[in-house]
Amino acid sequence: MAKILNKREVLTVPNPAAAYQKEDPFADFREVEMLELHWEQTYHHSLGKYSKFFLELEKKRFLATKCPKCGKVWTPPRPVCPHDLQVTKWVELSGEGTLEGYSICEFAPAFVSSEKPYVLAYVALDGADTLFCHQLRHFGDRSNIKTGMRVRVAYAEGEVAHPIRLMYFEPV
Ligand SMILES: [Zn+2]
Numbered sequence: 001m002a003k004i005l006n007k008r009e010v011l012t013v014p015n016p017a018a019a020y021q022k023e024d025p026f027a028d029f030r031e032v033e034m035l036e037l038h039w040e041q042t043y044h045h046s047l048g049k050y051s052k053f054f055l056e057l058e059k060k061r062f063l064a065t066k067c068p069k070c071g072k073v074w075t076p077p078r079p080v081c082p083h084d085l086q087v088t089k090w091v092e093l094s095g096e097g098t099l100e101g102y103s104i105c106e107f108a109p110a111f112v113s114s115e116k117p118y119v120l121a122y123v124a125l126d127g128a129d130t131l132f133c134h135q136l137r138h139f140g141d142r143s144n145i146k147t148g149m150r151v152r153v154a155y156a157e158g159e160v161a162h163p164i165r166l167m168y169f170e171p172v
Pocket residue numbers: 067068069070071072081082083084085086
């Protein structure tokens with residue numbers, strides 16, 4: 001008999017409707033074979049009109065876009081102002097701002113390091129009209145995190161898997 005290399009286990013799945021179903025019409029189909037498959041995929045992903053934002057992060061510059069009509073400053077950048085449908089212009093911000101809200105997560109998303117807790121910060125950057133959401137790091141004890149505190153964009157050293165990981169927030 002051939003051996004299935006990727007077989008993990010064979011389960012018997014209970015009938016989820018057992019409480020109100022006299023007979024299980026799928027009784028002969030409750031044995032489920034589980035395989036472990038490895039899927040690796042390489043693909044080319046365009047950052048499109050947002051590319052400049054990420055290219056400038058590599059140079060440790062934080063850009064937003066400004067509407068030539070209403071003057072609103074968008075961050076994350078928008079190529080077109082949603083109010084006026086005007087093509088915006090790039091502007092550089094200092095990267096400093098105020099923490100407006102945050103979530104402390106007891107897990108780290110799969111795409112980042114295992115740093116816990118993982119703190120997601122909503123920051124009103126100086127000169128911007130919108131909030132920017134990103135990870136807050138280097139806050140010490142979690143009791144130090146308070147809305148209204150001053151934070152700044154910090155830039156990652158070394159290699160990152162995606163250009164959005166070139167930056168994060170930290171207390172000023
Ligand atoms: Zn506008």
